[in-house]
Amino acid sequence: TQLLEQSPQFLSIQEGENLTVYCNSSSVFSSLQWYRQEPGEGPVLLVTVVTGGEVKKLKRLTFQFGDARKDSSLHITAAQPGDTGLYLCANTNAGKSTFGDGTTLTVKP
Amino acid sequence: KAGVTQTPRYLIKTRGQQVTLSCSPISGHRSVSWYQQTPGQGLQFLFEYFSETQRNKGNFPGRFSGRQFSNSRSEMNVSTLELGDSALYLCASSPGGTGKNIQYFGAGTRLSVL
Secondary structure, three states: OOOOEEEOOEEEEEOOOOEEEEEEOOOOOOOEEEEEEOOOOOOEEEEEEOOOOOEEEEOOEEEEEOOOOOEEEEEEOOOOHHHOEEEEEEEEEOOEEEEOOOEEEEEEO | OOOOEEEOOEEEEOOOOOEEEEEEOOOOOOEEEEEEEEOOOEEEEEEEEEOOEEEEEOOOOOOEEEEEOOOOOEEEEEOOOOHHHOEEEEEEEEOOOOOOOOOEEOOOEEEEEO
16 A cells, blocks of 8 residues: 655644645655645645656645655645645545545635 | 536435435546545545446445446445444546546535434
């Protein structure tokens, strides 16, 4: 079983601050996905990283895939209340996604 | 393109009853996967169907079953409900072909077992 460990589990910050959340594993992945989930809704795909060392940007969100393809990070610049949610990393293979436990982010105005 | 649609959004059942949840995938997607999400266990994989065949299965008891129709729509059934089955049940679809397995999720069905 390929386990994904996310940290921190909870994060509460003020609007305008920067933050980084992490997704780590002892396994090598062909790709990793990042999702954001709001209460009572399904996860929404943010990005897929595929190449070791890859950096992808989505507005204020920066995603990085580790050189060895065992870990990934999500950095948010100048967080806004709309960024509040559960951030999940996942690996998908043959119709089955394995998820980390997620980071619950709260951004206070 | 319409997204993944799950019905109903909310359900309340009592112990011992059975329930059927429905999922309509994104048009053209042939793979449908089901997940259970609870505060304590996170997102847990139930099973995946591709072209009407169960292709992958998680570690859930036989009370949890599913099926997929020729139009790729899928249903999940839980029999003899237990209090611990209270959860958000999520369906995800993907094209299903080689290398085309990124999953897109529906809004889920919130099941409460009393």
